[in-house]
Amino acid sequence: MAADVPEHAAGMRDYWDARARENAVWYVDTSTAYDHPDMGRFLSDGRQIVATALGEPQAQPAGHELAVEIGSGLGRICLALRKHFHHVIGVDISSEMVERARRLVDDEHIDFVVGDGTTLSPLEDGCADFVISFTVLQHLPRRDLIGLYLGEAARVLRPGGVLAVQWNSDAHPVRYRIRTFQRRVLARLGLAHRDDRRLAPQFVGTPAPVSYVRGELEASGLRVVSVRGEGTLFTWIWARRP
Numbered sequence: 001m002a003a004d005v006p007e008h009a010a011g012m013r014d015y016w017d018a019r020a021r022e023n024a025v026w027y028v029d030t031s032t033a034y035d036h037p038d039m040g041r042f043l044s045d046g047r048q049i050v051a052t053a054l055g056e057p058q059a060q061p062a063g064h065e066l067a068v069e070i071g072s073g074l075g076r077i078c079l080a081l082r083k084h085f086h087h088v089i090g091v092d093i094s095s096e097m098v099e100r101a102r103r104l105v106d107d108e109h110i111d112f113v114v115g116d117g118t119t120l121s122p123l124e125d126g127c128a129d130f131v132i133s134f135t136v137l138q139h140l141p142r143r144d145l146i147g148l149y150l151g152e153a154a155r156v157l158r159p160g161g162v163l164a165v166q167w168n169s170d171a172h173p174v175r176y177r178i179r180t181f182q183r184r185v186l187a188r189l190g191l192a193h194r195d196d197r198r199l200a201p202q203f204v205g206t207p208a209p210v211s212y213v214r215g216e217l218e219a220s221g222l223r224v225v226s227v228r229g230e231g232t233l234f235t236w237i238w239a240r241r242p
Contacts, residue, residue: 046079068132088111
């Protein structure tokens with residue numbers, strides 16, 4: 001059963017449930033072909049993402065019992081994490097995505113949970129050795145929602161645990177919003193695909209500067225150990241629970 005969601009998260013669940021029914025693979029990774037996605041490459045990319053997240057020399061988790069993914073989609077990252085951790089839990093707001101992930105990933109040590117769009121409930125405090133999120137926070141329509149998830153990630157990390165997060169820290173957020181507005185106008189005028197669901201706020205999301213993400217993590221008791229790609233769509237940050 002899907003978890004109850006706050007009012008502000010209901011739109012996100014509806015959006016991602018609909019996208020999962022339309023074409024789950026493509027909306028998880030729009031670099032794939034819409035009609036005939038290469039599932040081999042799709043899963044291989046999941047392994048590469050985990051290699052990046054675990055490859056930061058300064059950010060190795062002390063333990064390897066439990067890894068958690070925020071926004072697990074179809075579970076390709078959870079599947080890749082399983083090679084490094086005894087147990088993996090993927091949390092996603094979309095019950096449709098979770099159902100498809102359970103069909104795609106057949107491993108008794110990997111669980112998928114439908115979340116509420118704000119917290120990592122029902123995960124307990126200090127239970128995880130590693131938390132990861134990739135191409136998820138960049139889709140959240142409000143910056144404070146990014147902060148809520150960062151706080152939750154910090155909550156579930158045990159001492160020595162590590163958080164690895166990718167998000168959009170576009171150094172020019174006004175320019176980013178102007179480009180999005182232009183695409184929406186072109187769609188209304190029939191000069192772009194009118195039904196492009198990537199123009200929805202739940203996909204476009206909002207950028208957040210590194211200073212904001214760093215501040216949220218430090219306020220939650222984590223120590224930032226590395227940042228890569230500042231000012232870009234694919235910014236990474238690593239932080240440790242002392």
